[in-house]
Amino acid sequence: KMQTKFIAGLAASASVASGASVRQLYQGNGSTTWLENLRVRSNGNVLVTEIGPPANLLTFDPTQADPEAVVIQTFPSILGLSGITEVKPDVFVITGANTTGSNIADPPLNATKVWLVDFNQGQGNEPLIELIGEPVLPQVTDYNGLTTFNETIILASATFQDTVVAMDITTGAYWTVFDDPLMASINGIKASDDGYLYWTANSGLVRAPLYEDLTLGTAETVYEGSYDDFAVSDRGFALSVNGTRYAYMASNEDAVQQIIFDDATGNVSSAAFIAQTTNATEWGKGTACDFGRADWQKNKVYCTTGGS
Secondary structure: OOOOEEEEEEOOOOOOHHHOEEEEEEEOOOOOOEEEEEEEOOOOOEEEEEEOOOOEEEEEOOOOOOOOOEEEEEOOOOOEEEEEEEEEOOEEEEEEEOOOOOOOOOOOOOOOEEEEEEEEEEEOOEEEEEEEEOOOOOOOOOOOOEEEOOOOEEEEEEHHHOEEEEEEOOOOOEEEEEEOHHHOOOOOEEEOOOOEEEEEEOOEEEEEEEOOOOOEOOOEEEEOOOEEEEEEOOOOOHHHOOOOEEEEEEEOOOEEEEEEEOOOOOOEEEEEEEEEOOOOOOOOOEEEEEEOOOHHHOOEEEEEEOOO
C-alpha cells in the first residue's frame, strides 16, 4: 500500500532535534502517485512535483488549516515530474519523463522534457509554462534532481549515468559536465552559497568545491547514509544566525534526518532523526526537503514523502 503524503516539519530549535514538531499538511489517497520534489516560493506557497501518472505540478498554501492540493498544470506528454529549481525570483525549471514507481528499474528512454515555469508572467496559480529542452541519450536517461548554477545554466543529476549534466535554459543545449566515482546512483543535487556542490549518492551525502568556471574540486563524502533529496541551509535560514549550517535529509529509511555542520571545520558535528516512522506515526519514504522562505516560516522545513 502506498500513501502519498506531504508533510511540513517545524524545526523550532534545530540545534535540538527532539524539539522539532511535525504537522501533516496533506495526504493523498492514491496508490500509484508519488510526491517527488518541492520548492518553497518567496510568498510561502509550496510547489510540488508529482510522479504519476498523471504528471502534475501542484501547489499548497501552508497557511490554510487543511491545505488543498491545487493542480497548476498536468503534463500529458510524460508520466511523472521529478526535479525542480528556482533560476530567478519566482521563475522555476522543472523536469519530467516516463519514469514511474513501477518501471524505475528499466524506465522508457528518450522521454525527458524540461519546462520553464514563470510566475512573473502569469496570474495567481497560472504561470507561463514553456518547453525549453528534450535531452536524450547518451547523456541522460532522465533528469532526477535539479539545481541552479546561475540564471542561464542549471545542473541535473543523471542517476542512470552516474553523472551531472549541465543545461543552458536559454538554448536547450546540454552536456555532461561532472563525472566522479562518488556520483554512483546520484540523486539529489544542490549548489550551495558556501561554494560547494552537494549531492546524494550510494555513499551518502557528498560535496565538492564548485567554481565559477563550472569545474569541481575534489569530492568527499561528508555523511554516510541512504538518502533521496535534501536541503542545505543558506545564510538566510533563520536557524543559522550563529553561522551554523544545517542539512535536512529525506531518508530512504522512512525518516528525515537533521545534520549539523561544525562552524570551524565545516565537517558534520552531529546528526539526528527529527521525523520518522514510529509505532504511533507513519512517515513514509522521504523524497525531498526545502526551507521556508516567508517571514512567518523561516524556522520551518517542508518535506515530501513517497508513501510506504
